[in-house]
Amino acid sequence: MKISEIDIPDAIKGFYTESGISELYPPQEKAVEAGLLEGRNILAAVPTASGKTMIAEMAMLKSIINGGKCLYIVPLRALASEKYARFREFEELNMQAGVSTGDLDSRDEWLGRRDIIVATSEKTDSLIRNGASWIKDITVIVADEVHLLDSPDRGPTLEITLARLMQMNPDVQIIALSATVGNAQEMAQWLDAALVESKWRPIDLLEGVFLSGAIKFQNSLRTVEHKYKDELTDLVYDTLDEGGQCLVFESSRRNAEASARRLGQTLGKSLGIPGSSESSESPGHEYSVELDSLANRVLDTGETEITRRLAQCVRGGAAFHHAGLLSEQRKLIEDGFRNNLIKVLSSTPTLAAGLNMPARRVIIKSYRRYDPNYGMVPIPVLEYKQMAGRAGRPGLDPYGESVLISKSDEEMEVLIEQYVNNNAEDIYSKLGTESALRTHILSIVSTGLVKNREELMDFLGRTFFGYQQDTWKLAAVVDEVIEFLVANNLVIDSDGLHPTELGELVTKLYIDPMSASTIMEGKRHLGRVNVTELTLLQLICNTPNMRPLYLRNNDYSWLDDYVQQHNDEFVAPPPPHSSEYEWFMSEVKTAVLLLEWISESKEDDITSRFNIGPGDIRAQADTAQWLMHSTARIFSYLGSEHAGFAEELVERISYGAAKELLPIIKIKGIGRVRARKLYNAGYKDIEAIRKEKFKALADIIGPKIAANTLRQLGIDVEPEPNGDHDQTGKGTGQQNIIDF
Ligand SMILES: Nc1ncnc2c1ncn2[C@@H]1O[C@H](COP(=O)(O)OP(=O)(O)OP(=O)(O)O)[C@@H](O)[C@H]1O
Numbered sequence: 001m002k003i004s005e006i007d008i009p010d011a012i013k014g015f016y017t018e019s020g021i022s023e024l025y026p027p028q029e030k031a032v033e034a035g036l037l038e039g040r041n042i043l044a045a046v047p048t049a050s051g052k053t054m055i056a057e058m059a060m061l062k063s064i065i066n067g068g069k070c071l072y073i074v075p076l077r078a079l080a081s082e083k084y085a086r087f088r089e090f091e092e093l094n095m096q097a098g099v100s101t102g103d104l105d106s107r108d109e110w111l112g113r114r115d116i117i118v119a120t121s122e123k124t125d126s127l128i129r130n131g132a133s134w135i136k137d138i139t140v141i142v143a144d145e146v147h148l149l150d151s152p153d154r155g156p157t158l159e160i161t162l163a164r165l166m167q168m169n170p171d172v173q174i175i176a177l178s179a180t181v182g183n184a185q186e187m188a189q190w191l192d193a194a195l196v197e198s199k200w201r202p203i204d205l206l207e208g209v210f211l212s213g214a215i216k217f218q219n220s221l222r223t224v225e226h227k228y229k230d231e232l233t234d235l236v237y238d239t240l241d242e243g244g245q246c247l248v249f250e251s252s253r254r255n256a257e258a259s260a261r262r263l264g265q266t267l268g269k270s271l272g273i274p275g276s277s278e279s280s281e282s283p284g285h286e287y288s289v290e291l292d293s294l295a296n297r298v299l300d301t302g303e304t305e306i307t308r309r310l311a312q313c314v315r316g317g318a319a320f321h322h323a324g325l326l327s328e329q330r331k332l333i334e335d336g337f338r339n340n341l342i343k344v345l346s347s348t349p350t351l352a353a354g355l356n357m358p359a360r361r362v363i364i365k366s367y368r369r370y371d372p373n374y375g376m377v378p379i380p381v382l383e384y385k386q387m388a389g390r391a392g393r394p395g396l397d398p399y400g401e402s403v404l405i406s407k408s409d410e411e412m413e414v415l416i417e418q419y420v421n422n423n424a425e426d427i428y429s430k431l432g433t434e435s436a437l438r439t440h441i442l443s444i445v446s447t448g449l450v451k452n453r454e455e456l457m458d459f460l461g462r463t464f465f466g467y468q469q470d471t472w473k474l475a476a477v478v479d480e481v482i483e484f485l486v487a488n489n490l491v492i493d494s495d496g497l498h499p500t501e502l503g504e505l506v507t508k509l510y511i512d513p514m515s516a517s518t519i520m521e522g523k524r525h526l527g528r529v530n531v532t533e534l535t536l537l538q539l540i541c542n543t544p545n546m547r548p549l550y551l552r553n554n555d556y557s558w559l560d561d562y563v564q565q566h567n568d569e570f571v572a573p574p575p576p577h578s579s580e581y582e583w584f585m586s587e588v589k590t591a592v593l594l595l596e597w598i599s600e601s602k603e604d605d606i607t608s609r610f611n612i613g614p615g616d617i618r619a620q621a622d623t624a625q626w627l628m629h630s631t632a633r634i635f636s637y638l639g640s641e642h643a644g645f646a647e648e649l650v651e652r653i654s655y656g657a658a659k660e661l662l663p664i665i666k667i668k669g670i671g672r673v674r675a676r677k678l679y680n681a682g683y684k685d686i687e688a689i690r691k692e693k694f695k696a697l698a699d700i701i702g703p704k705i706a707a708n709t710l711r712q713l714g715i716d717v718e719p720e721p722n723g724d725h726d727q728t729g730k731g732t733g734q735q736n737i738i739d740f
């Protein structure tokens, strides 16, 4: 079907044809035929790279032209950025996109002025809880990667969010985009959607298994020359030699780094990247300069060991990617790979979902993954298909290949049967657990969506869980949850279900009611405790919203000593050797990590002491900041004298700095290290900095940051012809940080 034949306004047709898309892909055509453009709900369960986004786009654009507003829900921040970047192209059509992944207790009313809002499911849930006024104006909801309903961590939130939105806006059009799964029909019925299924893919994706020098694809065999020390390098070169790029999925961060290091060393030589002694005439010189510049940008992001290791790989044209990296590092690497500077990227499965990457060959190094309960277990077929599907994306590669690696004939046969020739599993709702229901029941009672048990059971009956199973199965756990909420003064169960003020507060803070209970219990103990930073940090580490660090063998002895020394600072520590003690120690370990962070320990020291990456420090700090903010709010509500102290810690966690730096650290671009330098040089507040000469500041924090700082403070800084800077003292009024 040609774009010109579709029932959409001409402006939209023009937009697509100008961008080179003149014909719909077959699954897109099926969606249109199924009523996509007449407002029908659609579930598209079609292969990777088959243009699911455009199915959603057509419905969204049509709706916006008719005055509508669209919400695009994604599972991951990386995907949110990719989709946001794409939807910004609609500015040409005078449509504005916005992305929201930030704080979980704000309404973000500014988003109401956008036509398309991209958000994670958690963010969407929190916007609903906080009563964002524009939610009622939504006309089209897109649920991307909707098969993640099956995920125990993320699924329930997506499911509840969709069920609520459908109840709140009964006329809304739902577009759900899914991988091909066994029970798509069931999901479609739940969503009251027309099901679009297809096996069609625009670019051929050959799936195969490698064994001793050859890849066995479904209908062909491809020999891979053995030129290097290991099979992975052979497999990578086989693709690089013909001009493609490779994405390698590893089962652990450590393996991802090790592969990137090995590949970077070999790659550097064979791509003709000259050593520093060679002349600028050598063939790989220009490429090498570009890689060096990217590596230097990586180094600019932080002074940690892992950053140096990453930069080293980048110089050789390889890189690794995992959650231990800072988000700005991940972005540099993703862009470097997209721009064909990084030829091979070795990653944990974080890159598996939905992203468009120029990977001609995806190599799945290990199909097993560590599970804390079962040890190494094979990954689900669905996940394998998602990884494989990163290869062969339209407009990026002429074909794609995915390769599993086997060690024997038997294993090869198993892999072909289990993965290559297999279909993805059915998906099941994970809503039926106490922890999922606890948080969502409080939320639906607090926001007035249900007023009594019958309405609650009725609502649960409209979830995917309710569609797949009888809701009476939930009755016992619902009773337990209500009992818990009542006991903690979050809900009143009398003549219907009613939220308390505290219940409403906890809902808006977006924390697990169990976390609220832990915080309230902690508050009751504080009178008997020597309250320090450690006290409140350990308290939040004791909540189920915090994921404590694992204990390693060499942690026990220092943690034991530490706990002894600080015993009077903890809220209700369990007795040593009790069953809870081990858990408590991991909470203390996490609290110490946060304490180091706010005491300005060097990032490199923290990462090596706790054996984590800088990205992990930020992730822990982000969670801690949110939980400490919640603690401050709950303390304040309960009239605790420690509310102010908790509030102060929120800021310290956010910046990773001591209290004395707070007056100056809010200057954008300063950061904890430079703020400390300024403070030690006597600049203890904004006024002292504002009064200073550019040159004096530049000597401490460098000319670029000094100029930027003064500009933020309303001081003009003019570059002088002789390279010096002068300040006129006149305010520009542009980037004032007046609220400081
Ligand atoms: N009709 C079309 N003609 C040409 N290119 C198209 C068409 N529709 C989509 N594309 C291109 O196909 C690429 C892949 O599309 P998209 O990201 O939507 O895939 P997907 O189905 O969502 O895959 P995944 O399951 O991996 O998320 C995009 O770069 C898009 O521009």
Ligand SMILES: [Mg+2]
Residues within 6 Å of the ligand: 052, 053, 144, 177, 354
């Ligand atoms: Mg997609």
